[in-house]
Amino acid sequence: MGLFLQLLTRGIITGSLYALLGVSWGIIYNTTRTFHFAHGFIYTFASYSILVFTWMSVPLIPSLLLGLFTATLAGCAVEYFAYLPMRKKSASQLSIFLTAMGIMIAGQSLIHLVFGPDSRPLEGFPEHVISLGTVTFTTVDLFTVLLCWIVIVCLFAFLGHTKAGMMIRAVSSNPEKATFIGIDSRRIFVLVFGIGSLLVGIAAFLSTIDKPATPNIGLGALLISFITVFLGGVGRLGGAVLGGIILGIAESLVIMVLPTEYKMMVIFLILFLVVLIKPEGLLGKKIA
Amino acid sequence: MLLEVRNLDVGYQGKQVVFGASLRVDAGEFVALIGHNGAGKTTLLKTICGYLKTGSGDVRYRGEDIRNLSPAVNVKKGLVFVHQEKSLFPNLSVLENLQLAAYAIGKAYNLEQRLKEVYRIFPILKDREKQMANTLSGGQQKQLAVGMAILVEPQLLLLDEPSLGLSPNLVKDLGNVLKEISNMGTAILLVEQNVKMAISLAQRIYVMRTGQIILEDTHENMMKRESLWDLF
Amino acid sequence: MKSGKLIGLIVVCVFMISISFSFTADAKEFKFGQILAMTGSGSWYGMTMERGTGIAIEEINAAGGVKGYNFSYVVEDHKSGLTTPAQNAFRKLTSIDKVSAILSSFSAPTLSIMSMAEQKKIIVFNGGASSPKLMNIPFLHNTRMLGDEILPFTLKYLWDKGYRTMATIYANQTAPISLNDAGKKYWESLGGKVVSEQMHETGATDFTSEASVIKAKNPDIILCPSTGLDVGYVIKAVRKMGIKAPICGTEHSGDMEKVTGDASEGYLFASEFFDVNSDDPWTKTFVAAFKKKFNEDPDFYAANYYELTYILKELVTRVVDKGGDPYDGSLLEKAIWDNPKFKSIYGGYMKFKENGTCEKPVVLFEIKGGKPMVIKKRSG
Ligand SMILES: Nc1ncnc2c1ncn2[C@@H]1O[C@H](COP(=O)(O)OP(=O)(O)OP(=O)(O)O)[C@@H](O)[C@H]1O
Numbered sequence: 001m002g003l004f005l006q007l008l009t010r011g012i013i014t015g016s017l018y019a020l021l022g023v024s025w026g027i028i029y030n031t032t033r034t035f036h037f038a039h040g041f042i043y044t045f046a047s048y049s050i051l052v053f054t055w056m057s058v059p060l061i062p063s064l065l066l067g068l069f070t071a072t073l074a075g076c077a078v079e080y081f082a083y084l085p086m087r088k089k090s091a092s093q094l095s096i097f098l099t100a101m102g103i104m105i106a107g108q109s110l111i112h113l114v115f116g117p118d119s120r121p122l123e124g125f126p127e128h129v130i131s132l133g134t135v136t137f138t139t140v141d142l143f144t145v146l147l148c149w150i151v152i153v154c155l156f157a158f159l160g161h162t163k164a165g166m167m168i169r170a171v172s173s174n175p176e177k178a179t180f181i182g183i184d185s186r187r188i189f190v191l192v193f194g195i196g197s198l199l200v201g202i203a204a205f206l207s208t209i210d211k212p213a214t215p216n217i218g219l220g221a222l223l224i225s226f227i228t229v230f231l232g233g234v235g236r237l238g239g240a241v242l243g244g245i246i247l248g249i250a251e252s253l254v255i256m257v258l259p260t261e262y263k264m265m266v267i268f269l270i271l272f273l274v275v276l277i278k279p280e281g282l283l284g285k286k287i288a
Numbered sequence: 289m290l291l292e293v294r295n296l297d298v299g300y301q302g303k304q305v306v307f308g309a310s311l312r313v314d315a316g317e318f319v320a321l322i323g324h325n326g327a328g329k330t331t332l333l334k335t336i337c338g339y340l341k342t343g344s345g346d347v348r349y350r351g352e353d354i355r356n357l358s359p360a361v362n363v364k365k366g367l368v369f370v371h372q373e374k375s376l377f378p379n380l381s382v383l384e385n386l387q388l389a390a391y392a393i394g395k396a397y398n399l400e401q402r403l404k405e406v407y408r409i410f411p412i413l414k415d416r417e418k419q420m421a422n423t424l425s426g427g428q429q430k431q432l433a434v435g436m437a438i439l440v441e442p443q444l445l446l447l448d449e450p451s452l453g454l455s456p457n458l459v460k461d462l463g464n465v466l467k468e469i470s471n472m473g474t475a476i477l478l479v480e481q482n483v484k485m486a487i488s489l490a491q492r493i494y495v496m497r498t499g500q501i502i503l504e505d506t507h508e509n510m511m512k513r514e515s516l517w518d519l520f
Numbered sequence: 521m522k523s524g525k526l527i528g529l530i531v532v533c534v535f536m537i538s539i540s541f542s543f544t545a546d547a548k549e550f551k552f553g554q555i556l557a558m559t560g561s562g563s564w565y566g567m568t569m570e571r572g573t574g575i576a577i578e579e580i581n582a583a584g585g586v587k588g589y590n591f592s593y594v595v596e597d598h599k600s601g602l603t604t605p606a607q608n609a610f611r612k613l614t615s616i617d618k619v620s621a622i623l624s625s626f627s628a629p630t631l632s633i634m635s636m637a638e639q640k641k642i643i644v645f646n647g648g649a650s651s652p653k654l655m656n657i658p659f660l661h662n663t664r665m666l667g668d669e670i671l672p673f674t675l676k677y678l679w680d681k682g683y684r685t686m687a688t689i690y691a692n693q694t695a696p697i698s699l700n701d702a703g704k705k706y707w708e709s710l711g712g713k714v715v716s717e718q719m720h721e722t723g724a725t726d727f728t729s730e731a732s733v734i735k736a737k738n739p740d741i742i743l744c745p746s747t748g749l750d751v752g753y754v755i756k757a758v759r760k761m762g763i764k765a766p767i768c769g770t771e772h773s774g775d776m777e778k779v780t781g782d783a784s785e786g787y788l789f790a791s792e793f794f795d796v797n798s799d800d801p802w803t804k805t806f807v808a809a810f811k812k813k814f815n816e817d818p819d820f821y822a823a824n825y826y827e828l829t830y831i832l833k834e835l836v837t838r839v840v841d842k843g844g845d846p847y848d849g850s851l852l853e854k855a856i857w858d859n860p861k862f863k864s865i866y867g868g869y870m871k872f873k874e875n876g877t878c879e880k881p882v883v884l885f886e887i888k889g890g891k892p893m894v895i896k897k898r899s900g
C-alpha cells in the first residue's frame with residue numbers, strides 16, 4: 001500500500017508535467033491542425049535560453065522570464081516564417097510535417113554545436129525532501145505540480161473568458177466560419193503558437209530545475225506532448241490534461257507489474273488500445 | 289448599385305463550375321438566386337464574399353473592386369456571408385457565437401443593444417444563451433446563424449439556403465424574419481432551393497442552371513408564371 | 521682539383537664507416553610497434569600514450585639499454601578507432617619493421633589485429649581500452665582492470681561496515697548486466713541478501729518509480745553498476761525519495777555532479793587509480809620527469825604506456841637471459857608466465873592473469889564535496 005501511494009504520488013507529479021506538455025502542443029494542434037514536430041526544439045531552446053541568461057549572471061526568476069519570452073518568440077517565428085508561407089502555397093500536411101521535422105533536427109544539431117553534448121544543470125532552486133507518512137517528494141516536485149496546475153487553470157480561464165481565447169476556440173471549432181465572420185486566422189495561428197511555446201517553455205523550465213538539459217531533451221517531451229493529445233482526444237484541450245495525468249500515473253504504476261524497461265512500450269500500448277477502441281481519443285467527439 | 293458581378297468564371301482545380309455569371313443587387317434590395325443542386329450557387333456566393341479566388345471576372349461592391357479582398361475585410365465593409373451548413377461554432381455557447389461575430393468586426397458596437405435586437409427577432413436564442421451551439425435544434429441553429437449575421441448590421445447579406453432542413457412552419461417564420469430584416473434596409477441576396485419561398489420574398493429573381501444564369505425576372509412576373517418547372 | 525675531389529671522397533668514406541662502426545659496435549636494437557589514435561577525435565589519447573612510451577624509452581636507453589639492446593618504437597595510426605588502418609599498420613609493423621611486440625589501444629582496432637597477431641605470434645598489450653571483449657584472447661594482455669574484478673573491493677568495504685541487504689539497479693547493457701551478476705554473486709558469497717534487482721533502460725532520466733520500489737524494500741545499500749550519467753540520475757532519484765542508504769557503483773563520470781548536484785555525496789566506487797601525488801619512489805620520478813618535459817601531470821594513459829614499456833624491458837631481459845631472441849614474440853609471451861608479477865607505476869606490483877587482464881592497485885573513492893576522494897587502497 002505504501003508503495004502504491006508512493007508510486008501514485010510520483011504519477012501525479014509526472015502526470016501534471018505531462019498535462020502541461022499536452023495542452024502546450026494540443027492548443028497548437030487543435031487550432032491549426034499543424035503537426036508541430038518542432039515543438040520539441042522549442043522545448044530545448046527554452047531550456048537553453050533560460051540557462052544562457054543564468055550564465056550571464058541574471059538571477060533565476062528574470063532568467064526564466066527572459067527565457068520564456070525568447071522561446072515564445074521562437075515559436076511564433078517558426079509559424080510565421082516556416083508554416084505560414086507553406087500553408088499559403090497550400091502545401092500538403094506531409095510537407096509541412098517534414099519541414100517541422102527538419103526544423104527540429106536542425107535546431108537540435110545547432111544547440112549541440114553551440115553548447116556541446118554536456119549536461120547543463122539549472123541551479124539555484126532549493127530542493128528539500130518532504131515526507132508525509134509513507135509518501136516522499138521534494139520541494140521541486142511540489143512546485144512542479146502547483147505551477148503546472150496554476151498554468152493550466154490560467155490557460156483555460158484565458159480561453160474561456162477573453163476575446164482572444166474565444167477567437168482561438170472559434171478557429172479551432174470551425175476555421176472556415178471563423179474566416180467568414182472576419183477573424184484573421186493567420187494572427188490567431190501566430191498567437192496560438194506563441195501560447196503553446198510559452199507553455200512548453202514553462203514545462204522545460206520545470207524539468208530543467210530537476211534534471212540538467214542536454215541538446216536532445218526535446219524529443220521525449222515532443223513524444224509525450226502528442227501522445228497525451230491523441231490519447232485524450234483531438235479538439236478537446238481537456239482531453240490533453242486527462243491524457244497527461246493518465247499517462248503519468250500509468251507510467252509510474254507499471255513498475256508494480258513489469259520492469260521499467262517496458263515503460264515506453266506500455267505508454268504506446270495504452271495509446272494503441274485507446275486508438276483502437278475509441279479512435280477519437282478519450283474525450284474526443286466522433287468526427288461526423 | 290451595391291453589388292455588381294460581371295462575367296464571373298469560377299472553377300475548382302481546373303474544372304469550371306460557374307460560367308460568365310452576371311448579377312447585381314441594389315441597396316436595400318431583396319434578390320433571390322434559385323437553381324438546382326450543383327448549379328454553382330454556393331460557388332458564386334463564396335466568390336463574391338472573397339473566399340474563392342480562382343477564376344476571372346468582376347466583383348464590385350459599392351463601386352469598389354473586391355476581387356482581391358479577403359472575407360475578413362469584406363465583413364468589415366458590411367458584406368456578410370452565411371453558410372449553407374456549418375455556419376456556427378459548434379463548441380461555443382450561443383452567446384459566445386454572437387459575441388464573436390461582433391468582436392471579429394472590431395467596430396465599437398453597442399453590443400448590448402445589438403444583442404437585444406437579435407433576441408427580439410429570435411427570442412429563442414435568449415433562452416438558450418448558455419447552451420452549446422451544437423446542442424441546438426436544426427431550426428435554432430439556422431436562427432443563430434442568421435442572428436450572428438444581422439448582429440453586425442450588414443449592408444448586404446449573402447444567405448446560402450437558410451431554409452435547408454426546416455419544417456414548413458419554420459420556413460414560414462424564417463421568411464417573415466427575412467422580410468423584416470429587408471424592411472430595415474439590409475440588402476439580401478438569398479440563395480434558395482425552396483423556389484416558392486424565394487419568389488414570394490424577393491423583389492428580383494435570378495435562375496441559375498449548370499453554372500450559368502439563364503433568367504432574370506421581377507417578383508411580379510415570376511408570380512404570374514403558371515409553372516416554374518421549365519426553368520429547371 | 522683531382523686530388524681535392526679524392527680527399528673529399530676519402531673523408532666522406534671514413535666518416536661513414538666510422539658512423540656505421542659506432543652503430544654496430546655497441547647497439548643492437550629492440551624495436552616495438554605502437555598502434556595508437558594519432559589523428560581524429562581520439563588523437564589526444566594517442567598523444568598522451570606516446571608521451572608515456574617516449575619517456576620510458578629515454579630512461580631505458582640513458583641507462584644503457586637492455587642486455588645490449590637499445591629500445592625504440594615505431595608508431596602507427598588507427599585514426600581513433602578504425603579497424604582497416606589498424607590492420608594496415610599491423611602488416612607494416614610486422615613485415616617492414618619486423619616487430620615482435622605491439623602496444624595497441626581502443627577495443628575495435630585491437631580486436632581487429634588479434635587473429636593476425638596470433639598467427640604471426642606477435643605479443644600485443646592494451647593499456648587504454650577496458651571492454652570485456654578484450655578478455656581471453658591469445659597473445660593479448662590488458663593492463664587495465666575490468667569492472668567486475670574491481671567491484672568486490674567496494675562491496676567488501678560495505679560488508680565490513682555491517683551492511684547486509686542490497687538492492688541493485690542496472691542498465692540493460694552487456695557490461696552493467698554482467699557487473700550486476702558479479703556484484704550479486706559476490707554479495708551472496710559473503711552471506712548478504714539481495715532484496716531487489718531492477719533493470720532499467722539505458723539513457724533514461726526518471727528513476728523515481730524504481731527508487732520508490734527500492735524505498736519499499738528498505739535495503740542497507742544500493743548497487744548501481746550502470747555507466748555514464750545513468751548513475752547520476754539513479755542517485756538523484758534515490759535521494760529524492762528520501763532514501764539514505766549508501767549507493768555504490770563501478771564508475772564516476774566527470775560530469776555526474778551536473779545531474780546529481782550534492783546528492784552524490786557519499787557515492788562509493790572503486791577504480792584502478794594512478795595517483796600523481798603518490799609517495800611511491802618510482803611514481804615520483806616518473807611524474808617529475810613527465811612534468812619537466814611536458815609541463816603538466818601525466819594521466820593514467822601516459823602512466824599505462826610508460827609502464828608497458830618497462831614491462832617489455834623486463835620481458836626482453838628474461839628472454840635474452842635465457843639466450844633467446846627478443847624478436848620472437850612467442851618467447852616474450854612465455855616469459856610473462858615465468859613470473860606474472862611486475863613492478864607497477866601505480867605503486868607496488870601488478871599481476872597478469874590467465875584471462876588476459878591484470879590485477880593492479882585499486883582504490884576506493886567516496887564523493888566528498890563533489891569530488892572523488894580516496895578512502896581506501898588495495899595493492900595489486
Ligand atoms: N471544393 C470543391 N472542389 C471541387 N468541386 C467543387 C467544390 N465545391 C463545389 N464543387 C462542384 O461545383 C459544382 C457547384 O457546386 P455548388 O456547391 O456551387 O452548387 P450549389 O448550386 O450550391 O448546389 P446545392 O444547391 O446543392 O448547394 C458542383 O458540381 C460541385 O461538385
Ligand SMILES: [Mg+2]
Pocket residue numbers: 329330331372448
Ligand atoms: Mg450550395
